[in-house]
Amino acid sequence: MQKLFIAISALAFFAASCSKSLDINENPNQAQSVTPNVILSAALVGTAANTAGSYLNLPCWLGYWSRSGNYVPDVQTETYNISNAYTNAEWSNQYTNLRNYIDIEQIGEANGLPFYVGVAKVMKAYIMSTLVDVYNDVPYTEAFKVGTIVQPKYDDAQTIYNDLVSELDSSIVYFEKAKSYYGTATSTIINTDDRYDLVYGSAKSNGAGDPTSRMVLWEELANTVELKLLIHQSQVSGQQTFIQAELAKIQANGFGFIGPGQSATVNPGYQASTGKFNPFYGLFYTLTATTVTQNYYRANTYGVNYYLNTNDSRGFFFYTDLNASFAGNNEGDPNAVPNSNTSAIGPGLLKGFTQDQLIFSDFESLFLQAEAAQRGWITGMSEPLYESAITQSYVYLYNGVSVYGPLNASGDATAYYTSGINDVDWNASPNKLEAILTQKWAALNGINWVEAWTDFRRTGIPTLPITSAPTHLEPQIPVRYLYPQVEINTNGVNVPKLGANAQFSAKIFWNQ
Numbered sequence: 001m002q003k004l005f006i007a008i009s010a011l012a013f014f015a016a017s018c019s020k021s022l023d024i025n026e027n028p029n030q031a032q033s034v035t036p037n038v039i040l041s042a043a044l045v046g047t048a049a050n051t052a053g054s055y056l057n058l059p060c061w062l063g064y065w066s067r068s069g070n071y072v073p074d075v076q077t078e079t080y081n082i083s084n085a086y087t088n089a090e091w092s093n094q095y096t097n098l099r100n101y102i103d104i105e106q107i108g109e110a111n112g113l114p115f116y117v118g119v120a121k122v123m124k125a126y127i128m129s130t131l132v133d134v135y136n137d138v139p140y141t142e143a144f145k146v147g148t149i150v151q152p153k154y155d156d157a158q159t160i161y162n163d164l165v166s167e168l169d170s171s172i173v174y175f176e177k178a179k180s181y182y183g184t185a186t187s188t189i190i191n192t193d194d195r196y197d198l199v200y201g202s203a204k205s206n207g208a209g210d211p212t213s214r215m216v217l218w219e220e221l222a223n224t225v226e227l228k229l230l231i232h233q234s235q236v237s238g239q240q241t242f243i244q245a246e247l248a249k250i251q252a253n254g255f256g257f258i259g260p261g262q263s264a265t266v267n268p269g270y271q272a273s274t275g276k277f278n279p280f281y282g283l284f285y286t287l288t289a290t291t292v293t294q295n296y297y298r299a300n301t302y303g304v305n306y307y308l309n310t311n312d313s314r315g316f317f318f319y320t321d322l323n324a325s326f327a328g329n330n331e332g333d334p335n336a337v338p339n340s341n342t343s344a345i346g347p348g349l350l351k352g353f354t355q356d357q358l359i360f361s362d363f364e365s366l367f368l369q370a371e372a373a374q375r376g377w378i379t380g381m382s383e384p385l386y387e388s389a390i391t392q393s394y395v396y397l398y399n400g401v402s403v404y405g406p407l408n409a410s411g412d413a414t415a416y417y418t419s420g421i422n423d424v425d426w427n428a429s430p431n432k433l434e435a436i437l438t439q440k441w442a443a444l445n446g447i448n449w450v451e452a453w454t455d456f457r458r459t460g461i462p463t464l465p466i467t468s469a470p471t472h473l474e475p476q477i478p479v480r481y482l483y484p485q486v487e488i489n490t491n492g493v494n495v496p497k498l499g500a501n502a503q504f505s506a507k508i509f510w511n512q
Helices: 001-019 036-053 075-079 085-110 114-135 157-184 187-196 210-234 239-255 279-284 294-296 301-309 362-374 381-400 409-417 430-443 449-459 483-489
Strands: 064-069 263-266 297-299 357-360
Touching: 001 297, 036 085, 036 187, 036 263, 036 279, 036 357, 075 210, 085 483, 114 157, 114 210, 114 449, 157 187, 157 210, 157 239, 187 210, 210 239, 210 357, 210 362, 210 449, 279 294, 297 301, 301 483, 362 381, 362 430, 381 409, 381 430, 430 449
Parallel strands: none
Antiparallel strands: 064 297, 263 357
16 A cells, blocks of 8 residues: 555656646746655656657657558658657656756755755756757756746757766765665654655565665666766767766776666556556556557567567567567558558567556666677676676566466577577677667667667667658658757747758767
8 A cells, every 4th residue: 555655646746746837947836845755756757657658759760660551641750850849748748857856856955865866866867868869959057947047048968968977976975875874764764765766665676675775776777877878979089088087987986787687667556547557558558448559559660570580589579469470561651551460569568557667677778788898998798798688678578478378588588699690699790889789779679769769870770771761851860859849939049040951960969
């Protein structure tokens, strides 16, 4: 009942805060009188919802999903001729969610609660870096000066990234302070903070049973988010000294990164009750039927062919099988075939109403570590990290799936990455970075499409032939989104001016 209570109270609070305004330039209700544990649970539930339902065009652009032939074309998505209003909801929801973490940080600082300050800094970096990754320059330093600045300036994207890295460094200091704080705190305080930590609290299967171990998991997450931000800048020549200095700090703190079985997930007590189930599952199912989303999104031919041609059994978990096979449509194909001839999104992604919502998977972390090791950035061998990443992807997809009978995730993963196939088998792959990034793309299907888009933009891996579809405005996947119309309407004086078809030319700063 405790977990259910958290879910109900957190969702109610989050809904109330969102109902006021989704414009970052308007004054939200300030939550200073609310204890930070309540805000934290609400904020994490909001982050989970945003992760599950934002930028849903990207799986189509990246060769994962496609539109069913049962529906008319989505002109903007399938032509790349996107408008400023294309991501209004995502922009608004993410800034609303950020406000929660700003409140948590301020209350934590004012009341000597270091755990809450540390979590706020990590999650702020997680969300803010995503905004940079899709828009480049965005409001940051003035974005939350509510009551004093109603039209915040736009900050330089590289400068934001650098400051987020500093925030992640600072979070480690606060988690260390939290270990000392909990050493003298009452059991009531310790248990309450643990209960409202929906990521690594002891109620989670991957959680910690004591506050010190819980802080270590958060420190690993902080380091992993920082590693991601550094990896994103691998092509930025002027940042290499900065990157090495930050990697040295991570090594010095000694906490490492998210490892196998340590995925950051949120679950406030999702259940088979209207409005209370996992947000990703809820895109596809109601209590009694499938949704339009389930019928609309089908397998993509590119993804289908990749998993089939590499003998990757994960394909049957990313997509439903038809007569022991599976099939899809090409992205942007005006002659897309109907649902009776295509595969739906599969059981490895849609496990059930109560499934955890991934925020940062262990396999994404391991792929980041494999890339860093291959670049010589961190100690350790890249091959075992690569193979562990593939294994953990199999473990996640197979977990909880019964439709195929007894399963052996580890055994199937080993058979896959020792198959002798290029960009699958480490020893059969001459270009190791290409293998890492190809397998990372294969693993992030339906899980983290923003990160897959970022990797594609910064490296061109994998080569996605769908960019040649005749319906496209230009024969390339967009490199960014346009600034949302909701922001132009209220802060137009500060919104950077972009040229025509800027979605193809105004690159994110790390895209060099």
